[in-house]
Amino acid sequence: MEGLSRYIATGQTAKHRIFQLLDASILPDDKLIAIALDDAYALGVLSSRIHACLALAGGGWLGVGNDPVYNKSKCYEAFPFPAATPEQQARIRDLAEQIDAHRKRQQGLHAELTLTGMYNVLEKLKVSLPMTAKEKAIHEMGLVSVLKSLHDELDAAVLEAYGWxxxxxxxxxxxxxxxxxxxxxxxxxxGQVRWLRPAFQHPEAVQAEMGLSRPTHSVAAKEGGTSPSPPRTEPPxxxxxxxxxxxxxxxxxxxxxxxxxxxxxxxxxxxxxxxxxxxxxxxxxxxxxxxxxxxxxxxxxxxx
Known part of the structure; x- marks a missing residue:
């Protein structure tokens, strides 16, 4: 994570699959999945319902509460990011920054407020279940209705980026x-790789945007003319x-x-x-x- 001022992290085992941006000064331990990306666009895609579907299906379960476990090889490395346009990336990035800032702001105002508590209430809001007095207090402190609205917008933006x-x-x-x-x-x-962090992963050809177009394979010109096209063969x-x-x-x-x-x-x-x-x-x-x-x-x- 050298060169990053922040990174994306999620708990390895957690009731809710929550991703957040952490300052690089916070060193992750073995219970934290650290993703060496500082772009909130990636945070937004990972925080969406689309990624949550794969994370639940590809992960494991652990503990008394049978909480989901994030398996990075199946949940992250096998996850295909959308080929989003720059405009779509900007929209997802903005919503992710808003979600991350909202949670941190409300937790800063209320020391007793936890992410688990906020997302417990958010899940109840999704299905219109009645809340206890404690949950109503969490709803008010965390402005969870605002958080839900931001997540709904994020899910819609990520679905749009996939074209679904x-x-x-x-x-x-x-x-x-x-x-x-x-x-x-x-x-x-x-030979076409959609780098998530091209400056680090492919410094020889730094690319400013994700969602690369298919590379054009041209025949290199030789002295005195061009190379003849190779004979076509029927694919097996x-x-x-x-x-x-x-x-x-x-x-x-x-x-x-x-x-x-x-x-x-x-x-x-x-x-x-x-x-x-x-x-x-x-x-x-x-x-x-x-x-x-x-x-x-x-x-x-x-x-x-």
Whole structure:
């Protein structure tokens, strides 16, 4: 974390998955998950319902209260951040800063106020459950209705950054994250990495923004002319996946890697499988269009 004035942290085991910004002078112990990022944009994405879905599904459970455990390899390293535009990043960053500042301000005003207490009340507000006298006091001290409103705005902003405008359920969010993770793995295999902290991770080519476009692979010019294009070869057929998330990811990957638009028959020819699996292709393609991962041309061919 050298060079950072602050970093993102969350408790390894906690009833509520809360991320916050800590001053770099605070050294994390083994019970704290420290993320070496100081950008509130990352804080906002991690604080969203979208990340919470994966954190709960990928983590473990521990203790008398069966509290969720944050498994950094499954919950963080496998989590695909959205390819947000600069405007979307700015919106998420601003909301995350507001949430972090609001909590710290209210705790500074009321020494007895805890994050766990505030989020216990927030969860009750979500489902309109009655509050005890103690919870009403926490609600007033923490201005928890304001906190809830900020989180609602943050969730909407992060969903917008992913391009998911259809109010997806938690199960659908998980399926889409799994598919997106597979897409990102394919990108990285092709040399495209979406750095979260490029100045540290890739200093040779510092990039100012997240959500990089696919790199263009050009043929280097030689003396006296250009190198001839390599001969094209048909890609090998791959096994048709068993599960729906894997099928979505596989079709998206083939479209993204194709050098030219593909007809549905050409797309089907990229896979090998038994049974009526080809009948699912139109539905999968429509799903990818809804996710913003594919588009159909006027001639009926498909592009990633």
């Amino acid at each position: 405008r259809d109010a997806p359920s938690d199960e659908t969010i998980l399926e889409r994250l799994v598919a997106l993770n597979a897409e990102r793995a394919a990108e990285e295999a092709n 057929r791959q096994p048709w996946p068993n599960t729906l998330p894997e099928q979505v990811a596989a079709v998206a990957r083939v479209l993204a890697e194709a050098r030219a638009p593909l007809a549905e028959a050409d797309l089907a020819a990229r896979f090998a499988g038994k049974g009526p699996w080809k009948k699912r292709l139109p539905q999968l393609l429509d799903t990818l269009v809804a996710l913003g991962r594919a588009r159909v041309l006027e001639d009926g061919r498909w592009m990633g």
